[in-house]
Amino acid sequence: MIGEDDLVRRIRAATARERDGVVVGIGDDCAVLATTPDARLIATTDLLVEDIHFRRRYAEPADVGWKALAVNISDIASKGARSRWALVALACPPSITPDEIDAFYEGMLALARDHGVAVVGGDTSSSQAGWFVNVTLLGEAARPVLRSTARPGDVVAVTGTLGRSAAGLAVLERDHVPAGVDAETLAEMTAAHLRPRPRAAEGRWLGAADGVTAMMDLSDGLATDLPRLCVESGVGAVVRIDAVPIADGTRRVAAAVDRDALAWATGGGEDYELLVACAADAFPRVADGLARATGTTLTRVGDVERGAGVRFVDGRGRAVEVARGFEHFVAERRA
């Protein structure tokens, strides 16, 4: 059990090295920050709740710290923006040890350092049941890319592959390691779930690329997030399920645990890949450029249409039902 002032000292010691744009960091009532002239300020907040978003049984404190920041970096990246400053609120049971708190911040700060993010403020409290972590992240962009500006005729594309996080979760939730999947694949899938790597460089590159018209990140799955982009843009879309990129490892895990890899890809959520709308004539150049700049694949999965709603179709153009993403608030994943 540690006091609040002691905790502030720990956090402050851990974050003191990050000074970029930080006039006053942790230790005063507020952080004082120097923004970039002519840039827009970009702000987002995400809440991670124990046994809703993660389980302490397999998520170490360092994983929780990492992921709480990662999901916010993903949001900022999806606007083509640069992540700069984080404020962190943590409530956890009084039984928490100083080592666990240190590990939580170390996990967060490892990712923060990779992305040039300074932790500039926070708050702590006891919790009577479980961990609650809330990170607010501030970034900057000269010209943010919104989710509301896709146009009929645009290509719908995604970075990387989908379903890895759900595959990792399926492995973590089981008592036994599934047979028939190599250790390297299992490690990759569980890491995708526990320590997602936000597409920060990709988001900034795409945000500056001619032809990209709209962007968001895939936190709740393609079948939930693409309809959101469409509603905001006042358009519809069609997705060809055969085109949805799924890693071989994801398919192997799905086969081993008798689940559907496509359902993970459309409904699993938490992949933190980028969902991009791009002018059709610009798409080949954008995809090539992104691959060259970042090594990350951009895959066309469908097209933006006039109208409303998102249709998923098979290779023959027939409508298919796909698994939708979960909604945390109705607590479908609580077990």
Place this chain on the structure above:
Amino acid sequence: MIGEDDLVRRIRAATARERDGVVVGIGDDCAVLATTPDARLIATTDLLVEDIHFRRRYAEPADVGWKALAVNISDIASKGARSRWALVALACPPSITPDEIDAFYEGMLALARDHGVAVVGGDTSSSQAGWFVNVTLLGEAARPVLRSTARPGDVVAVTGTLGRSAAGLAVLERDHVPAGVDAETLAEMTAAHLRPRPRAAEGRWLGAADGVTAMMDLSDGLATDLPRLCVESGVGAVVRIDAVPIADGTRRVAAAVDRDALAWATGGGEDYELLVACAADAFPRVADGLARATGTTLTRVGDVERGAGVRFVDGRGRAVEVARGFEHFVAERRA
């Protein structure tokens, strides 16, 4: 039980009227904000946890919403800054009703409107036990006032009176209304606890006043917060307990429930008054000016000294022990 998209629509509808500096508000991955050239960005975050910081037994959802924003406005005000944009994370049990959520946001938005704050982002989740509310508030100031810049010889002063929130809490925690205290006083004290009025106008006036050297808000009580200001400033301080301003109503409640009003004033916390260091020769002018501009009293309670530590003395200059503020993290108030 309501879904996340529905909740976003509710919040969005409730906040759509506030547009000052908001390029993109709720509905995209991030808010996009237009900052003021040459101003510093001021950022703070505060967590309110059920049964740690409030009890649903007497705190209505609207009170919780109000207070979660109020404590942050107080932090921003204590830097002499203007509150502008809020991001709100709410976790609550699945049993919550749409009416309760509406009431929570209505309470918050009533205060937000008073202070020109736009709610620009948020996140929601289930909770397995109790409410968790985290508000991050962004403000701006041309020249923020810090807590680290008090100087030996400065006056130590506080706005308003201290101990009202603790008096209100003492009333709320009792099953019976204490005898011998009029209803108006009881209502004032409980409102001070449930719906604190942050010293926003006072903070901005003091932040711009010549002679004010340092400022912070009183969230944990004078006996906890003044040492924090002193540590950050590298100074000590002496406080004359006879000078600590305590409202007559606070004394009446203390007498009625057989508690010590001074202990509430020094250790009760949550008054959200401002703690000010001010050059001694400027103090009379600053106090007069504040009273004229805002109607709020600024009371000299002591002096900044060389050295370290805070001494509390009685009318004869003898050292006295006073009640220290609670620390939430060690959960002294959980029952």
